[in-house]
Amino acid sequence: MTGWRPTPSLVRACLFALSGLAGGVAAGLDVLVVLAAPFLVLGVMGMLARPRHTPTVRTQIDHHRLHEGQGTTSRLVVDDLAGVEHVIRVAAQAPHVATRPTYGVSASLAADGLPVLELSPRRWGRRVIGAERVGLTSAWAGWRWGPVDMPEHGLVVLPQTAPYDSRAEVPQPDGLVGRHRSRRLGSGTEFEGIRPFATGDRLKRVNWPVSLRTGELHVITTRAEQDAGVWLVVDGLRDIGFSGGIDGAASSLDLTVRAAAALAEHHVRTGDRVGLLVVASEGARVRLGSGPRHLHRLHGTLSRVRTEVRSVPPERLDLGAVTGSVVYVLSPMLFTPLVTATASLQRSGASVIVIDTLGERDHGADRLALPALAARMQQLERDDRLRQLAALGCPVVPWRGPGTVDTVLRLLARRAQVPKVRAR
Known part of the structure; x- marks a missing residue:
């Protein structure tokens, strides 16, 4: 009414x-x-005290794009408050959205200002907020307008970027704009070392002080003028565990998305080019790019990740990263075709790092119960897959926040410098 x-x-x-x-x-x-x-x-x-006009009421929110844990305010706008004494708002509870007041009921006198609702999303994703009813009451509680249903508002909740930093250099860069230079030798200005002269070296690279001191020609080696090409492969096929938002326990998909957001922000902040591939029934692919605008695009794509129990087309499992890139595969590694695609990518020559995002899972107190037995069997099968990947030279590390991949990147950088013997 x-x-x-x-x-x-x-x-x-x-x-x-x-x-x-x-x-x-x-x-x-x-x-x-x-x-x-x-x-x-x-x-x-x-x-x-009967009001003589029909008011126009609408709601608006201060922000339409937030990170997990941030908050916004839903405000009520009334065109004319003449004759209105009391205003009440009753908001519906939305999943993973905290409200203040707690139960979404807010009321006040019109002379003291219109009531507001404070909203705080607790988990990444697309949220629908603002579904509420508004009622107005005249002086002496004689006349009532409403309650009327207010339209909903869409809210994009970006994953929380956990504090992450890495001092290790990526092993095989692939461009010319980032802070991480190539570990490969080539034409450039970044000093790498001094080595004995070999056939094909340019004379302008000869280091005469060292050559005169040792009695043999030595040349200066430099790093190629290249930057990092980093790919993030996000497994959105399954979500293991229950998500309690940023205040509670994290599911496997929570760890995957938040780890991908942290890695993307770190590499974009250092100037590297970052690409994203979401492996899911409705997957997405973001090309290599850099800069704040590209980072917003990456976070927006991560916020749209959904898990659906449907078959995945084979083309979705074609990781297709360029040889020489650094590829982070963020997955609990429970889907066999994805493990096979990761192994194929490792054999193609890319530097692949598997980040285990399964997390710590409690199989229950009764170890002989059927769900606990099934979970342990699945864990054994997963551990066997990870051992096979490690045997191929693909490191597997659990996500631990800052410094998770520092040691692995240093080892890969050293391995990239080792001469490779190729059969002809």
Whole structure:
């Protein structure tokens, strides 16, 4: 209802007043008139306070794009408050969204300002907020407008970027804009070392002080003028565990998305080019890029990751990263075709790092229960897959936040410098 209607209290006051006056006059009892007098006053004041206009009400939120844990405010806008004394808002509870007041009920006098609702998303993803009902009441509680349903608002919740930093250099860079230079030798200005002269070296690279001191020609080696090409492969096929938002336990997909967001922010901040591949039934692919705008695009793509129990097309499992890139595969490694695709990528020559995002899982107190036995069997199968990947030279590290991949990157950088013997 969008028009002003009399409240039940006004109807009761009018009925009591008319009944008391009629009864007092008919029966000649003054006491009935005296008892009906207060109700008569309330009825008359309520009738006189009837608003003469139909208000227009809408809601708006201060932000439409937030990170996990951040907050926004839902505000009520009324075109004309003449004759309005009291305003009430009742908001519906949305999953993974905390509200203040706790139960979403907020009311105040119009003279003190319109009531506001504070909202804070506790998990990444697309959230729908603002589904609520609004009611207005006139002075003396005589007339009521509404309650009316307010339209919902869409909110994009970006994954929380956990504090992450790495001092290790990526092993096989692939561009020319980032801070991480190539570990491969080549034409450049970044000093790498001094080695004995070999056939094909340029004479301008000869280091004469060292050559005169040792009696043999030595040349200066430099790093190639290249930067890092980093690919993030996100496994969105399954979500293991229950998500309690940023305040509770994290599911496997929570760890995957938040780890990918942290790695993306770290590499983009250092100037590296970062690409993203989401392996899911409705996957997504973001090309290599750099800069704040590209980082927003990566975070927006991560916020749209959804798990659906459907078959995955074979082309979704084609990681397709360029040889020479650094590829982070963020996955609990429970899907066999994805493990096979990771192994194929490792054989192609890319530097692949598997980041285990399964996390710590409690299989229950009863180890002989059927769900606990199934979980342990799945764990054994997963451990066997990870051992096979490690045997191929693909490091597997659990996500631990800052410094998770420092040691692995240093080892890969050293391995990239080792001469490779190729059969002809």
